[in-house]
Amino acid sequence: MPETPERLLERLAELGIEQRTVSHPAVFTVEQSQALRPQLAGGHSKNLFLAPRRPPAPFLLIVLEEDRKASVNALARALGAPPVSFGSAEQLMAQLGVEPGSVTPFGLVNAAPGAVRVAFDRALIEDYAWIHFHPLTNTMTTAIRPAGLLRFLRCLGHEPQLFDPLAAA
Numbered sequence: 001m002p003e004t005p006e007r008l009l010e011r012l013a014e015l016g017i018e019q020r021t022v023s024h025p026a027v028f029t030v031e032q033s034q035a036l037r038p039q040l041a042g043g044h045s046k047n048l049f050l051a052p053r054r055p056p057a058p059f060l061l062i063v064l065e066e067d068r069k070a071s072v073n074a075l076a077r078a079l080g081a082p083p084v085s086f087g088s089a090e091q092l093m094a095q096l097g098v099e100p101g102s103v104t105p106f107g108l109v110n111a112a113p114g115a116v117r118v119a120f121d122r123a124l125i126e127d128y129a130w131i132h133f134h135p136l137t138n139t140m141t142t143a144i145r146p147a148g149l150l151r152f153l154r155c156l157g158h159e160p161q162l163f164d165p166l167a168a169a
Contacts, residue, residue, distance in 0.1 A: 024036055
């Protein structure tokens, strides 16, 4: 059974990780989420859940600044991953426990270590005091400090990778 948003937020609190969460109408795209910016200052992302075309390579979750433009296969090559395609709704639910429109690095709470490789746009992690992600549902957004997010993912057994997506363009 996938983790619930409430339990996810409790786990962050148990680890002493500072976060703020707001509820809002469902948003499915970066464009729709931009209407929320006045109450959510900081870095925002687009999250790409990618499936390897040649298993048994791990799935790939690429977390980019929201306005980055790049080919998914160029990003995969820059990360040394095999060719990829967008993961299906079934794969997304099986690996991250979320539905399309709710892709988030917080979904790694549901993934076995090594099953999903996560790579962050270095600028998103290094240039913002707060970054924002859905806490497993697209009707809420959680602001978290980058160091807190990385610590949480490491506590789950995932080793986040930082990279420069401009080098992949």
